[in-house]
Amino acid sequence: MAGPPEYLESNVKNVAALHVTNFANLGMLIYGFSPQGAVVFQVNNIGGVLAAGNMDVKGNISADFDVYARGVRLISDKNAKENFLSVNTLEVLDKLASVPIQTWNYKNDTSEGCHIGPTAQDFNATFGLDGDDSKHISTIDLQGVALAAIQGLNEKLEAENAELHKNLAKLEARLLALESKR
Incomplete structure (x- = not known):
């Protein structure tokens, strides 16, 4: 498949859409709720990762690359x-x-x-x-x-x-x- 990423739409609220494409030969995996949805998570095969929106991740995230963010808030309650x-x-x-x-x-x-x-x-x-x-x-x-x-x-x-x-x-x-x- 070539071309821009396509989102699979659903009429059911909070049903995830998943699309795998070879966008500009980058081999992207894109996960999201819709183009207007709250969460987009994108990974490509050259080491790029994009996470946008409100994500609640449980467990560990391991990365062998620099992570850029506006801020990191550690649980200190x-x-x-x-x-x-x-x-x-x-x-x-x-x-x-x-x-x-x-x-x-x-x-x-x-x-x-x-x-x-x-x-x-x-x-x-x-x-x-x-x-x-x-x-x-x-x-x-x-x-x-x-x-x-x-x-x-x-x-x-x-x-x-x-x-x-x-x-x-x-x-x-x-x-x-x-x-x-x-």
Whole structure:
């Protein structure tokens, strides 16, 4: 079949249409509810994927390509979580300081650009957050570690600042005492 994608229409609400075509020799698979419908999912044989509309996907999505989006919203509702424990933010900061942060590129990168960050193996060996998965870093864990380290850094800064102000007050008092003896 050649030509633009064709949608199979149905008079039954929410019945999916599926069309496989060889549009411009790209070998596309297109899934949707209609041209005016809410969801279109398109895959071609050169690595392109397009998802448009409101999609509710359950399970995992694996991709060996860059994903572009306006934003990603991670489920962080306290009602979806359990087993809350406080974090020692200074300990997280110290651990993070030991994680190697390097520039690197993926072996299959086609551009000459590089990335910066830890490897999953180093990050997970240090924090142990992804269970038995040593090849990935969850963005929610990466963000959580970064936020905890920022809080730890703030706590450390405030403690050092308080100590410096205390020492400064002592020095000012000594200076005032010395000047009053003149």
